[in-house]
Amino acid sequence: MTKENPTLADVARLAGVSQMTASRALNGRSGVSRETRDEVLRIASDIGYVVNRTAQKLSGRRNGIIGIITPTLDTQFSSELILGAGRAARAAGCEVLIYTMSDEDRRMHHDVLGLVRQFSDALLAILPRDSLWLDSLAKAKLPVVVIDQRGTMHRFPSVSVDNYGGALLAVEHLIELGHTRIAFLGGGDSIEGVRDRQRGYVDALARHGLPHAPELIASGDLSQMTAFEVASRLINLADPPTAIFTANDQSAFGAIAAAREAGLRVPDDMSVVGFDDIPMAEQFHPALTTVRQPFQQMASSAVNTLLAQVAGNDASVQRVTFAAELVVRDSSGTVTSVRRRSAALQKARKPGR
Amino acid sequence: MTKENPTLADVARLAGVSQMTASRALNGRSGVSRETRDEVLRIASDIGYVVNRTAQKLSGRRNGIIGIITPTLDTQFSSELILGAGRAARAAGCEVLIYTMSDEDRRMHHDVLGLVRQFSDALLAILPRDSLWLDSLAKAKLPVVVIDQRGTMHRFPSVSVDNYGGALLAVEHLIELGHTRIAFLGGGDSIEGVRDRQRGYVDALARHGLPHAPELIASGDLSQMTAFEVASRLINLADPPTAIFTANDQSAFGAIAAAREAGLRVPDDMSVVGFDDIPMAEQFHPALTTVRQPFQQMASSAVNTLLAQVAGNDASVQRVTFAAELVVRDSSGTVTSVRRRSAALQKARKPGR
DNA sequence: CTGAAAGCGCTAACAT
DNA sequence: ATGTTAGCGCTTTCAG
Numbered sequence: 001m002t003k004e005n006p007t008l009a010d011v012a013r014l015a016g017v018s019q020m021t022a023s024r025a026l027n028g029r030s031g032v033s034r035e036t037r038d039e040v041l042r043i044a045s046d047i048g049y050v051v052n053r054t055a056q057k058l059s060g061r062r063n064g065i066i067g068i069i070t071p072t073l074d075t076q077f078s079s080e081l082i083l084g085a086g087r088a089a090r091a092a093g094c095e096v097l098i099y100t101m102s103d104e105d106r107r108m109h110h111d112v113l114g115l116v117r118q119f120s121d122a123l124l125a126i127l128p129r130d131s132l133w134l135d136s137l138a139k140a141k142l143p144v145v146v147i148d149q150r151g152t153m154h155r156f157p158s159v160s161v162d163n164y165g166g167a168l169l170a171v172e173h174l175i176e177l178g179h180t181r182i183a184f185l186g187g188g189d190s191i192e193g194v195r196d197r198q199r200g201y202v203d204a205l206a207r208h209g210l211p212h213a214p215e216l217i218a219s220g221d222l223s224q225m226t227a228f229e230v231a232s233r234l235i236n237l238a239d240p241p242t243a244i245f246t247a248n249d250q251s252a253f254g255a256i257a258a259a260r261e262a263g264l265r266v267p268d269d270m271s272v273v274g275f276d277d278i279p280m281a282e283q284f285h286p287a288l289t290t291v292r293q294p295f296q297q298m299a300s301s302a303v304n305t306l307l308a309q310v311a312g313n314d315a316s317v318q319r320v321t322f323a324a325e326l327v328v329r330d331s332s333g334t335v336t337s338v339r340r341r342s343a344a345l346q347k348a349r350k351p352g353r
Numbered sequence: 354m355t356k357e358n359p360t361l362a363d364v365a366r367l368a369g370v371s372q373m374t375a376s377r378a379l380n381g382r383s384g385v386s387r388e389t390r391d392e393v394l395r396i397a398s399d400i401g402y403v404v405n406r407t408a409q410k411l412s413g414r415r416n417g418i419i420g421i422i423t424p425t426l427d428t429q430f431s432s433e434l435i436l437g438a439g440r441a442a443r444a445a446g447c448e449v450l451i452y453t454m455s456d457e458d459r460r461m462h463h464d465v466l467g468l469v470r471q472f473s474d475a476l477l478a479i480l481p482r483d484s485l486w487l488d489s490l491a492k493a494k495l496p497v498v499v500i501d502q503r504g505t506m507h508r509f510p511s512v513s514v515d516n517y518g519g520a521l522l523a524v525e526h527l528i529e530l531g532h533t534r535i536a537f538l539g540g541g542d543s544i545e546g547v548r549d550r551q552r553g554y555v556d557a558l559a560r561h562g563l564p565h566a567p568e569l570i571a572s573g574d575l576s577q578m579t580a581f582e583v584a585s586r587l588i589n590l591a592d593p594p595t596a597i598f599t600a601n602d603q604s605a606f607g608a609i610a611a612a613r614e615a616g617l618r619v620p621d622d623m624s625v626v627g628f629d630d631i632p633m634a635e636q637f638h639p640a641l642t643t644v645r646q647p648f649q650q651m652a653s654s655a656v657n658t659l660l661a662q663v664a665g666n667d668a669s670v671q672r673v674t675f676a677a678e679l680v681v682r683d684s685s686g687t688v689t690s691v692r693r694r695s696a697a698l699q700k701a702r703k704p705g706r
Numbered sequence: 707c708t709g710a711a712a713g714c715g716c717t718a719a720c721a722t
Numbered sequence: 723a724t725g726t727t728a729g730c731g732c733t734t735t736c737a738g
Contacts, residue, residue, distance in 0.1 A: 257638035
């Protein structure tokens with residue numbers, strides 16, 4: 001029937017106690033006798049009472065909601081993170097609410113943050129690419145943890161993967177396989193993590209005495225389509241690379257498609273190594289060799305930091321970095337004979353397209 | 354400085370009017386003189402006032418938030434829909450809050466719905482595959498619109514694409530290209546839309562006098578990986594299909610990978626047509642021929658229906674269906690000579706794997 | 707056109 | 723261990 005949602009007052013009345021007592025019992029606070037508590041809980045569950053989190057919040061208390069703000073939803077990168085955050089939050093008895101800030105309407109940072117704050121205790125920010133955001137965040141008076149973007153000002157705790165170290169692993173893997181002309185397909189330099197990957201690439205090369213070839217460093221925008229184009233250019237170089245390390249998995253997919261388009265087989269004629277290890281990496285054909293970000297751990301660390309801050313344990317501004325792990329699959333292999341490669345490229349170039 | 358967020362009371366005081374007047378002005382209600390209104394708005398904007406939506410909601414008013422509940426975030430299907438909904442909502446001056454119900458914790462339908470209701474005026478449900486959900490939704494006393502799943506009980510307004518018609522388009526396209534052995538790679542029958550696609554496939558065949566070959570109907574789970582396996586089986590049939598129509602794009606990607614694995618070229622030796630036209634479809638290589646769902650339109654229709662209901666225009670339970678559109682790209686082509694195909698398959702089979 | 711009072715559901719801060 | 727009071731920020735009555 002159309003009976004309204006049960007409220008705390010209902011529970012209290014039915015249990016024959018005051019609202020306050022009911023509240024205490026429900027929240028597991030001290031100051032309630034076992035008996036009373038059990039009774040209250042029983043009644044609450046009986047009538048299907050669900051605490052009203054907006055009221056909770058309005059009254060000044062924390063309401064166990066953590067807000068996630070993300071620029072996009074369509075990257076597996078963010079979905080993985082969100083998934084992990086949700087799990088971690090629920091494990092702690094919290095819920096998660098997601099707010100997307102699509103690129104178009106970066107207009108009202110302020111409003112959005114204001115809104116999020118009204119609804120939640122803390123905010124998990126998944127790196128919008130511009131730092132304007134960071135400014136707005138600074139004004140929001142609530143705990144914030146930023147993922148994968150250490151603000152230049154170090155204003156917020158952040159959690160990220162060891163991008164530099166991961167890149168090192170990837171490139172050294174390629175070097176071990178015998179590659180000497182290794183290209184880097186980056187993603188612009190608006191994202192700090194991506195810049196770190198490039199640094200790792202450069203240093204790995206240097207460390208192994210490999211020449212620094214500027215023409216082998218190209219930059220896309222982390223999208224598959226752009227990566228396809230950029231990789232195509234790389235492949236058509238007079239002296240093309242035998243391997244490409246890309247700044248993310250999506251780019252790797254694009255690079256692989258480009259290699260195929262050029263008549264090269266992966267990994268026989270061209271090795272490709274990505275970064276992220278999104279679920280697709282394993283499903284792709286060929287399965288992608290890539291650097292794994294421990295999304296679940298990162299998310300859960302972020303959530304816990306947030307929760308600690310909410311609880312008052314001021315963990316000051318800290319940055320947590322997780323180790324990256326190289327996952328070797330089928331897109332990387334030993335260098336093929338130069339003859340074969342050249343032949344393949346020649347053949348592919350002639351017909352044109 | 355650490356001054357708290359401005360509240361309605363602040364605006365009112367500064368403007369020298371009562372809270373009520375300020376409220377009316379801010380909400381664009383009648384009963385306020387132009388002058389007063391302008392003054393209030395000016396002040397509000399000056400001090401950066403942002404209405405507190407939780408308070409708004411608590412006081413019984415609608416707060417302009419529409420909640421979206423989705424089982425997954427990692428399918429481009431849902432991201433597209435969410436994106437579209439966000440746009441439509443913002444166009445109407447509303448905001449959108451997303452709640453994910455990961456498969457694991459389908460436990461507390463009730464709580465989740467309760468929570469969503471507290472935060473928002475209406476609910477857009479991108480449905481989890483089981484209908485238990487529908488039951489819970491029925492109890493939630495707030496406007497609901499369901500996307501792509503017309504509940505068996507027709508309890509909610511729904512918007513979906515013409516799955517049946519879309520499938521017809523896809524299969525007829527294949528038939529026009531000369532294919533006669535066309536397989537269907539489905540996705541189980543828990544989703545009504547997917548079942549409709551299968552019906553479309555069957556009917557298209559029948560309509561063109563093509564034999565109904567049960568062995569050419571296989572079912573996956575809409576994931577790329579499963580599709581790879583299922584498609585592999587299809588390809589290894591004694592009399593394999595020359596084309597595969599898949600229930601969604603992800604499955605098409607898997608099928609293409611399987612074809613390649615078997616030594617077949619797409620589209621030369623095997624045509625593949627998907628369904629959805631997620632952004633990846635265009636970026637994939639080969640670009641995928643697929644049936645487009647007008648995500649943006651669907652989402653915006655859903656949002657508008659929701660908004661209308663909130664506004665009180667009870668549009669009763671209606672179902673909106675959008676036409677599907679065939680997008681021909683590079684993964685479908687005319688049938689190749691059987692000789693070539695057989696040769697390719699023979700060759701691929703011998704080495705084994 | 708404007709304002710005062712009361713309350714949404716809950717929780718701190720004081721009582722008892 | 724339990725109850726009372728007051729108030730979070732806003733809005734709906736109902737009065738001027």
